[in-house]
Amino acid sequence: MPLHLHQTEDPHAFNDAVAALPLSSPLQGWAYGEARRVLGQQPLRYLIRNDQGSTVGAVQLLRKPLVPGVSVLYAPRGPALESLDQLPDLAGPLRRLARRTDAYLKVEPPSPVPVGRPDDLITVDYEADQATIPGAIGPFQRSQTEQPEHTILADLTASEDEMFAGLHKMARRNVRTAERMGVEAGRDDDFEAFWEIFHATNERATLGSFPRVYYETLRAAGNEFGGEAYTVLSRHEGKALAGGFFLGLGDTTAYLYGGSIRDERPPSTGDKRKDAKAPDAFYWNAMLDAKEHGYQTFDFWGIPRVLDESKHSFGVFKMKLKFSTQRVWFPAYDLRLSPLAPPLVKALRLRRDLLNKRSRGTVDDIL
Numbered sequence: 150m151p152l153h154l155h156q157t158e159d160p161h162a163f164n165d166a167v168a169a170l171p172l173s174s175p176l177q178g179w180a181y182g183e184a185r186r187v188l189g190q191q192p193l194r195y196l197i198r199n200d201q202g203s204t205v206g207a208v209q210l211l212r213k214p215l216v217p218g219v220s221v222l223y224a225p226r227g228p229a230l231e232s233l234d235q236l237p238d239l240a241g242p243l244r245r246l247a248r249r250t251d252a253y254l255k256v257e258p259p260s261p262v263p264v265g266r267p268d269d270l271i272t273v274d275y276e277a278d279q280a281t282i283p284g285a286i287g288p289f290q291r292s293q294t295e296q297p298e299h300t301i302l303a304d305l306t307a308s309e310d311e312m313f314a315g316l317h318k319m320a321r322r323n324v325r326t327a328e329r330m331g332v333e334a335g336r337d338d339d340f341e342a343f344w345e346i347f348h349a350t351n352e353r354a355t356l357g358s359f360p361r362v363y364y365e366t367l368r369a370a371g372n373e374f375g376g377e378a379y380t381v382l383s384r385h386e387g388k389a390l391a392g393g394f395f396l397g398l399g400d401t402t403a404y405l406y407g408g409s410i411r412d413e414r415p416p417s418t419g420d421k422r423k424d425a426k427a428p429d430a431f432y433w434n435a436m437l438d439a440k441e442h443g444y445q446t447f448d449f450w451g452i453p454r455v456l457d458e459s460k461h462s463f464g465v466f467k468m469k470l471k472f473s474t475q476r477v478w479f480p481a482y483d484l485r486l487s488p489l490a491p492p493l494v495k496a497l498r499l500r501r502d503l504l505n506k507r508s509r510g511t512v513d514d515i516l
Contacts, residue, residue: 150199150200150235150238151199151200151238152197152198152199152205152206152235152238152239152242153197153198153199153200153242154195154196154197154208154239154242154243154246155195155196155197155198156193156194156195157194157195157196158194160179160373160374160375161374161375162196163179163194163196163207163209163374164178164179164374164375164376164398165375166196166204166206166207166229167207167209167229167398167399168375168376168398168399168400169399170206170207170229170230170231170399171230171231171232172229172230172231172232172233172258172259172260173229173259173398173399173400173401174225174226174227174229174259174398174401174403175226175376175396175397175398175399175401175402175403176209176225176226176227176296176396176403177207177208177209177224177225177226177227177228177229177259177398178209178371178374178376178396178398179192179194179209179370179373179374179376180367180370180371180372180373180374180376180378180396181209181225181367181371181396182194182209182211183366183367183370184363184364184366184367184370185211185225186366187359187360187362187363187366188359188363189213189214190211190212190213190214191211191212192209192210192211193209193210193211193212193222193246194207194208194209194210195207195208195210195246197228197230197235197239197242205230205231205235206228206229206230206231206235206239207227207228207229208224208227208228208229208239209224209225209227209228210222210223210224210254211223211224211225212248212251215252215493215497218250219250219252219489219493220248220250220251220252221251221252221253221254221255221493222243222247222251222253222254222255222486223254223255223295224254224255224256224257225257225295225296226257226259226296226479227256227257227258227259228256228258229259230258230259230260233258233260233286236256236258236286236287236289236482237286237287237288237289238287240287240288240289240484243484244484244486247486249487251486251487252486252487252489252490252493253483253484253485253486253487253490253493253494254483254484254486255292255295255481255482255483255484256289256481256482256483256484257294257295257296257479257480257481257482258286258479258480258482259479260479261302261477261478261479262281262282262477262478262479262480263475263476263477263478264278264476264477264478278478282478282480283480285482286482288484289482289483289484290482290483290484290485291480291481291482292481292482292483292494293481293498294479294480294481295481296451296479297450297451297452297479298454298478298479298480298481299451299452299453299454299476299477299478299479300448300449300450300451300452300476300477300479301448301449301452301469301470301472301473301474301475301476301477302446302447302448302449302473302475302477303436303446303447303449303472303473303475304445304446304473304475305436305439305440305444305445305446305447306445309437309440312436312437312440313433315473316433316471316472317470317471317472319471320429320432320433320471320472323426323429323430324426324429324430324433326425326426326429327383327385327425327426327427327429327430328430330385330423330425330426331385331386331425332383332384332385332425332426332427332430333383333384333385333430334381334382334383334384334391334427334430334431334433334434334435335381335382335434335438336379336380336381336438337380337381337382337384337389337392338380339380339382339389340365340368340380342382342389342392343380343382343389343392343393343394343407344361344364345389345410346382346389346390346391346392346407346408346409346410347364347392347394347406347407347408349408349410350407350408350409350410351408354408358406364394364406367394367396368380368394371396371397375398376396376397376398377396377397377398377442378394378395378396378397379394379395379397380392380393380394380395381393381395381431381434381435381438382431383427383428383430383431383434384427385412385425385427386414386417388412388414390409390410390411390412390425390427390428391407391408391409391410391427391428391430391431392407392408392409392431393405393406393407393408393431393435394406394407395435395439397439397442397444400443400444400445400446401444401445401446401447401448402439402442402444402446402447402448403448403450404435404447404448404449404450405450407431409427409428409431412425412427428468429468429471432468432469432471432472433472435447436472447473449469449472449473451465452465452466452469452470452476453465453466
């Protein structure tokens with residue numbers, strides 16, 4: 150079916166289209182592009198229409214300069230579509246909008262692929278799971294993602310009691326412990342408290358992060374044009390101990406950034422401060438908050454492709470798995486725009502490996 154791209158500068162119309170589509174993501178929302186502008190990337194937004202003029206999709210592309218005269222196009226968790234069957238028909242229109250300097254275009258269709266062994270919750274057999282994912286969708290060829298490829302989703306359409314019963318028994322116990330100890334968790338506008346937790350987590354786990362202005366821009370822009378950006382904090386005796394930054398649009402909210410810190414304060418009684426289970430309270434109350442605000446899907450945003458108990462990511466994986474076992478993949482695909490594409494992809498992978506090795510002592514990605 151012929152499809153046509155119509156560039157738009159209307160953030161409300163664009164977000165409305167993204168939010169209404171069945172295959173969609175908050176990263177395709179206007180706010181995410183505005184935040185990426187801070188990093189030197191140029192957002193381009195298009196409505197996708199058929200021959201009858203009906204809007205059947207939307208795509209936000211980021212033009213990312215690499216070196217002078219060379220750039221790439223990237224649709225973060227996109228494009229937003231009615232059906233994945235539409236993707237091959239977009240190749241032609243996407244090629245026509247590309248510049249001569251654009252080497253390739255990467256898409257990450259928001260169409261989750263379930264893990265190959267849903268009954269095996271702990272093992273992550275990357276190679277076996279990848280074998281179940283198509284190597285190509287039309288002219289789009291399987292490639293490496295920029296966003297976390299492997300994640301956990303939670304269905305928020307069940308009742309609160311059903312959701313709680315679906316948690317791992319340890320999560321249920323820890324949530325009750327946190328409640329007994331007076332932990333309070335929910336939406337909280339204290340960005341400084343979130344930033345303290347996020348920064349400390351990144352330093353402890355040797356993770357990367359963007360300049361603070363990126364997160365501040367995403368926070369401000371996320372609450373315009375029909376989407377929302379918000380933080381959830383988990384506090385014990387007033388001190389924020391765990392928290393996260395969320396971006397929501399349509400029926401999905403995504404936990405993009407966050408972490409937790411130890412409570413180093415002297416105990417109020419006794420000779421040792423008890424563990425208040427603040428991270429468990431954070432996850433559970435973030436899910437309840439999302440449900441209350443009308444979201445149907447909660448994206449935990451990233452678990453490791455290969456498990457290693459010595460890494461920070463293993464603990465993150467085990468924590469998230471206590472709250473949902475719906476593991477999925479979001480594969481990426483590249484559309485070659487230039488003969489430079491294959492050597493450029495290889496060079497970018499080598500550069501990423503080098504940066505990972507220098508910063509964390511391993512070539513493996515964080516997640």
